[in-house]
Amino acid sequence: ELKVEQNPLFLSMQEGKNYTIYCNYSTTSDRLYWYRQDPGKSLESLFVLLSNGAVKQEGRLMASLDTKARLSTLHITAAVHDLSATYFCAGSNFGNEKLTFGTGTRLTIIP
Amino acid sequence: KAGVTQTPRYLIKTRGQQVTLSCSPISGHRSVSWYQQTPGQGLQFLFEYFSETQRNKGNFPGRFSGRQFSNSRSEMNVSTLELGDSALYLCASSQGRDFLTDTQYFGPGTRLTVL
Numbered sequence: 001e002l003k004v005e006q007n008p009l010f011l012s013m014q015e016g017k018n019y020t021i022y023c024n025y026s027t028t029s030d031r032l033y034w035y036r037q038d039p040g041k042s043l044e045s046l047f048v049l050l051s052n053g054a055v056k057q058e059g060r061l062m063a064s065l066d067t068k069a070r071l072s073t074l075h076i077t078a079a080v081h082d083l084s085a086t087y088f089c090a091g092s093n094f095g096n097e098k099l100t101f102g103t104g105t106r107l108t109i110i111p
Numbered sequence: 112k113a114g115v116t117q118t119p120r121y122l123i124k125t126r127g128q129q130v131t132l133s134c135s136p137i138s139g140h141r142s143v144s145w146y147q148q149t150p151g152q153g154l155q156f157l158f159e160y161f162s163e164t165q166r167n168k169g170n171f172p173g174r175f176s177g178r179q180f181s182n183s184r185s186e187m188n189v190s191t192l193e194l195g196d197s198a199l200y201l202c203a204s205s206q207g208r209d210f211l212t213d214t215q216y217f218g219p220g221t222r223l224t225v226l
Binding site: 031033035041042043044045048050088090096097098099100101102103104 | 142144146153154155156159161166167169201203205207212213214215216217218219220
């Protein structure tokens with residue numbers, strides 16, 4: 001059964017700094033997703049990663065996937081306050097719509 | 112294109128009652144999944160429906176059930192509510208086929224409070 005772990009659980013960082021959120025998963029995951037959740041809101045899809053070495057970027061966020069290490073990272077570049085949110089990674093396998101989520105990383109950007 | 116909609120947005124019930132939540136997927140999406148989000152357990156998969164059939168089920172008791180209609184709209188029912196059922200219930204829709212980048216899009220959720 002797929003298990004997904006994220007770290008850190010909480011992250012407080014200053015504006016302008018760079019940081020990385022890590023997502024480890026236990027068994028094969030055909031797809032690796034990153035979602036963002038603002039307080040009291042739903043989940044917003046950020047990235048879907050499929051293959052080893054995949055890298056996707058949107059603005060100050062960049063996600064990568066290493067299937068051999070079973071590791072995905074979400075890198076934040078020059079953080080701004082608007083990026084404050086909780087970020088989740090989730091895995092799924094083809095033929096199964098079930099998403100297995102990590103615990104989430106609550107990111108707070110301090111001006 | 113309209114997103115996933117869920118009704119009601121907020122609900123307060125008492126223990127022992129039952130509740131029905133509704134989800135309308137994105138037009139053209141045939142798969143609807145339900146998730147429960149709580150501070151203690153995080154996001155947990157309840158079940159998934161595709162073309163009116165339950166395809167996958169999570170590890171929840173039989174009090175949690177669902178169904179899907181021919182227009183892909185889905186309902187979730189919880190019977191004999193317990194305090195621990197208080198949660199945000201999220202519905203997600205996707206095309207439901209093995210497209211490589213098939214992504215689940217989430218609705219705003221229904222906040223259920225059980226007193």
